[in-house]
Amino acid sequence: MNKIMDLPVIYSLRNCPFAMRARIAIYKSKQPVLLRDLVLSDKPAEMLSVSPKGTVPVVVTPTGTIIEESFEVMLWALTQGDPDDLLFADDDTLDSMLALIYTFDSEFKRCLENYKCAKRYSESNIVECRQACEKYIVKLEELLSQHRFLMADRESLADIAILPFIRQFARVERQWYLHAPYPHLRIWLNRYLQSKMFSKVMTKHPLWLENREDILFCG
Ligand SMILES: N[C@@H](CCC(=O)N[C@@H](CS)C(=O)NCC(=O)O)C(=O)O
Structure with a gap:
C-alpha cells in the first residue's frame, strides 16, 4: 500500500x-x-x-x-x-482509436469553441457553427449505431477522451440537442452522465x- x-x-x-x-x-x-x-x-x-x-x-x-x-x-x-x-492492449484498434481522438482534439474542439462563442454572444452564424460540429457528431452517431461504445461493444480510451467535449456540445443549445437526429449519441452520453463514475x-x-x-x- x-x-x-x-x-x-x-x-x-x-x-x-x-x-x-x-x-x-x-x-x-x-x-x-x-x-x-x-x-x-x-x-x-x-x-x-x-x-x-x-x-x-x-x-x-x-x-x-x-x-x-x-x-x-x-x-x-x-x-x-x-x-x-x-487501451485495447491485445487488439489492432489502437491506431484508429488514436486517430479518432486526434480528430476530436484538434478539429472538433475548434468547431466547438466557435459554436460556444456564437451562442454566448448571440452571433448570427450559430447554425453554421453548429453544422460544422455536426460533421463530427454524425461520425460518432454512426459508430454508436454499430456498437454500444465508440470503438466496440465495450468502452475504450476514445470514449472517455471525447466524452467531456460532447457533454459541452450537448449543453450549448439544449432543446435543439434533445431533438437532434442523434439518438445513439444521446444514450451513450446519458449513460455516462448518470454513472457512479x-x-x-x-x-x-x-x-x-x-x-x-x-x-x-x-x-
Ligand atoms: N492542451 C491542454 C489544454 C488544457 C487547457 O486548456 N485547460 C484550460 C482549462 S479548461 C486551462 O487550464 N486554461 C488556462 C487559463 O485559461 O489560464 C490539455 O489537454 O491539457
Whole structure:
C-alpha cells in the first residue's frame, strides 16, 4: 500500500473538460492520486513552479515527472493500471482509436469553441457553427449505431477522451440537442452522465488553496 505522501498529485479544475477526462482516466485506472482543485484566477504557485504554462490538468509523480497535457495524463494513468483494458492492449484498434481522438482534439474542439462563442454572444452564424460540429457528431452517431461504445461493444480510451467535449456540445443549445437526429449519441452520453463514475469525478471539493489539504481520489 502506498503511503499517502508518495502518491502522484493532480492539479485540477472541476468543470474543465481536459481535467475531467484526466480524472476519468485516473478513476478507471484505480491509481490513487492526491487531488488539488483550483480556479484559473488563482493558480497555486506550487503548480506554476513545475508547469509555468499554467493549464490544467497537471500531474506531478512521486519521482518528480511532470505531465501537463490531459491526453498524456490519460495515457500515464492507464499505463499504471487498466483493469477494463481501455487501451485495447491485445487488439489492432489502437491506431484508429488514436486517430479518432486526434480528430476530436484538434478539429472538433475548434468547431466547438466557435459554436460556444456564437451562442454566448448571440452571433448570427450559430447554425453554421453548429453544422460544422455536426460533421463530427454524425461520425460518432454512426459508430454508436454499430456498437454500444465508440470503438466496440465495450468502452475504450476514445470514449472517455471525447466524452467531456460532447457533454459541452450537448449543453450549448439544449432543446435543439434533445431533438437532434442523434439518438445513439444521446444514450451513450446519458449513460455516462448518470454513472457512479461521473458523480465521483464531478464531486465538488474545497479549493486546495483554502487550506492546502489534498483530497484522496481514486476509482
Ligand atoms: N492542451 C491542454 C489544454 C488544457 C487547457 O486548456 N485547460 C484550460 C482549462 S479548461 C486551462 O487550464 N486554461 C488556462 C487559463 O485559461 O489560464 C490539455 O489537454 O491539457
